[in-house]
Amino acid sequence: MIRLFDSVDGKVRDLTLREPGHVSMYVCGPTVDNLPHLGHGRFTLVWDVARRWFTFRGLDVTYVSNITDIDDKIIARSLEEDRSTGEVVATYEAQWWEAMDRLGVARPDEAPHATDYVPEMIELISEFLENDIAYVISDGVYFDVSRVPDYGLLAGQPLESLRAGARVEASDEKRSPLDFALWKNAKPGEPSWPAPFGDGRPGWHTECVVMSLGLLGEGFDLHCGGLDLKFPHHENERAQAVAAGRVFSVHWDHNGWVMVGKEKMSKSLGNFTSLTHLAETSDPRAYRLLVLRSHYRSPIGVTPATIADAERALARLDALARRFKLPALAGDTLEVATNYRWVGDAEALFDEVGEALDNDLDTPLAVALLFDALAAANSAADVGDLSYAKQQAVAINALFGALGLSLHSKEDRVDAISADLVTRRDQARAEKDWAEADRLRNELVTLGWVVEDSSTGTLIRRP
RNA sequence: GGCGGCGUGGCCGAGUGGUUAGGCAGGGGCCUGCAAAGCCCCGUACUCCGGUUCGAAUCCGGACGCCGCCUCCA
Numbered sequence: 370m371i372r373l374f375d376s377v378d379g380k381v382r383d384l385t386l387r388e389p390g391h392v393s394m395y396v397c398g399p400t401v402d403n404l405p406h407l408g409h410g411r412f413t414l415v416w417d418v419a420r421r422w423f424t425f426r427g428l429d430v431t432y433v434s435n436i437t438d439i440d441d442k443i444i445a446r447s448l449e450e451d452r453s454t455g456e457v458v459a460t461y462e463a464q465w466w467e468a469m470d471r472l473g474v475a476r477p478d479e480a481p482h483a484t485d486y487v488p489e490m491i492e493l494i495s496e497f498l499e500n501d502i503a504y505v506i507s508d509g510v511y512f513d514v515s516r517v518p519d520y521g522l523l524a525g526q527p528l529e530s531l532r533a534g535a536r537v538e539a540s541d542e543k544r545s546p547l548d549f550a551l552w553k554n555a556k557p558g559e560p561s562w563p564a565p566f567g568d569g570r571p572g573w574h575t576e577c578v579v580m581s582l583g584l585l586g587e588g589f590d591l592h593c594g595g596l597d598l599k600f601p602h603h604e605n606e607r608a609q610a611v612a613a614g615r616v617f618s619v620h621w622d623h624n625g626w627v628m629v630g631k632e633k634m635s636k637s638l639g640n641f642t643s644l645t646h647l648a649e650t651s652d653p654r655a656y657r658l659l660v661l662r663s664h665y666r667s668p669i670g671v672t673p674a675t676i677a678d679a680e681r682a683l684a685r686l687d688a689l690a691r692r693f694k695l696p697a698l699a700g701d702t703l704e705v706a707t708n709y710r711w712v713g714d715a716e717a718l719f720d721e722v723g724e725a726l727d728n729d730l731d732t733p734l735a736v737a738l739l740f741d742a743l744a745a746a747n748s749a750a751d752v753g754d755l756s757y758a759k760q761q762a763v764a765i766n767a768l769f770g771a772l773g774l775s776l777h778s779k780e781d782r783v784d785a786i787s788a789d790l791v792t793r794r795d796q797a798r799a800e801k802d803w804a805e806a807d808r809l810r811n812e813l814v815t816l817g818w819v820v821e822d823s824s825t826g827t828l829i830r831r832p
Numbered sequence: 833g834g835c836g837g838c839g840u841g842g843c844c845g846a847g848u849g850g851u852u853a854g855g856c857a858g859g860g861g862c863c864u865g866c867a868a869a870g871c872c873c874c875g876u877a878c879u880c881c882g883g884u885u886c887g888a889a890u891c892c893g894g895a896c897g898c899c900g901c902c903u904c905c906a
């Protein structure tokens with residue numbers, strides 16, 4: 370049984386499923402108004418890992434994650450870049466998927482776009498207006514949060530204390546500063562859709578309710594996203610579902626921030642590093658390993674230093690893959706445990722790692738166990754127990770694959786000149802001509818190779 | 833003001849009331865012609881002050897410091 374933290378009560382509990390054997394999860398996706406940043410990377414990695422693990426365990430996962438393609442920021446961006454919102458969206462959505470591919474984040478089963486659900490949103494808003502749950506003011510339609518008795522459930526505070534601390538000015542026409550826009554009236558030149566309550570565009574909080582319920586149905590299992598979405602975004606989504614008399618997600622969970630120094634990385638602070646930049650300057654797997662090494666709800670610092678640290682750790686994993694000629698796993702296909710044979714200590718390792726991951730996705734413990742196993746595998750191989758070593762190595766590879774981390778064992782293509790140097794070096798070594806052997810090694814190093822000796826002679830690879 | 837989180841060895845980062853987290857870096861050793869890769873050993877940490885306890889980094893209380901949410905944000 371998989372246990373997961375629930376943001377509503379702050380407790381870890383069994384992930385109960387609507388349909389046994391099937392997990393329906395909705396992950397709030399990005400607004401494509403700019404390059405994806407490290408914070409996006411974290412949430413996509415965290416929930417990709419969750420999805421992969423559930424799948425590995427044999428659950429049938431339906432993973433839905435939206436693309437917000439209409440929003441104030443997108444409009445602002447189109448003015449800034451002097452091109453249509455459609456072009457802005459196309460550009461940044463393409464960047465988004467490219468970044469996801471580089472991180473090895475598997476594509477969602479469904480990636481709905483907000484603009485494809487406008488009619489459904491209009492229908493919902495109309496329903497709220499009819500029931501006096503929403504009201505019209507000069508700039509649009511607003512949701513009356515006082516109509517939801519347990520508003521504040523996710524915030525962990527009753528409506529009154531939320532209202533007391535509200536930073537938004539209550540001086541406008543809203544009944545409460547916490548009331549939020551369901552529909553924003555179009556200003557000249559802005560993209561808009563016709564609606565009975567005036568041409569305009571949907572507010573952010575409405576799209577996810579409509580899309581999640583539309584694609585996953587009532588009472589879907591898990592709704593997650595970054596911690597910053599917990600309130601007010603998720604609170605407001607839920608409020609709408611409740612007001613509409615629909616059963617919303619049963620389980621909520623949120624991942625922690627990416628920190629920049631002591632501050633949270635965020636759009637408003639403008640302190641973000643793009644995933645595009647990260648991919649250009651490091652092995653994208655390093656970020657995944659970094660994410661795996663900390664708990665998903667803890668804040669993590671993603672800096673050149675921590676990324677480099679992870680890259681060095683990765684080198685040890687890759688060395689294992691080379692040593693045992695392990696196939697690269699993960700990538701687009703989600704691994705499933707039943708495709709492997711778990712016997713002896715491999716089974717024990719799977720049990721231990723599985724227990725860790727089933728317990729609120731304790732990836733740091735899982736990674737620690739896998740590194741222990743790595744040492745054991747190398748150690749066994751060092752003393753000649755190759756069958757045990759290989760068995761462990763295969764299991765380690767499979768389990769990292771289950772978490773979406775692929776170990777690289779691929780051999781680099783060796784050009785004729787380098788191959789010749791290798792041959793000559795092996796010859797020199799056989800003749801114990803160390804001076805010549807070292808000279809040839811230096812030549813290979815100059816050509817950019819890492820040179821290692823093995824029982825079968827000189828091995829070269831790219832760093 | 834309300835609500836929530838955090839403070840661990842050089843760095844990153846886990847953690848259960850009492851026996852090793854793990855990674856990176858560093859030191860020593862083994863292996864190696866020398867390296868590289870690999871293996872083994874080492875630091876004996878837990879903001880401070882009280883308390884509970886045979887025993888607390890881990891539970892309780894307090895202090896200090898930091899961060900976040902109550903606008904937009906993954």
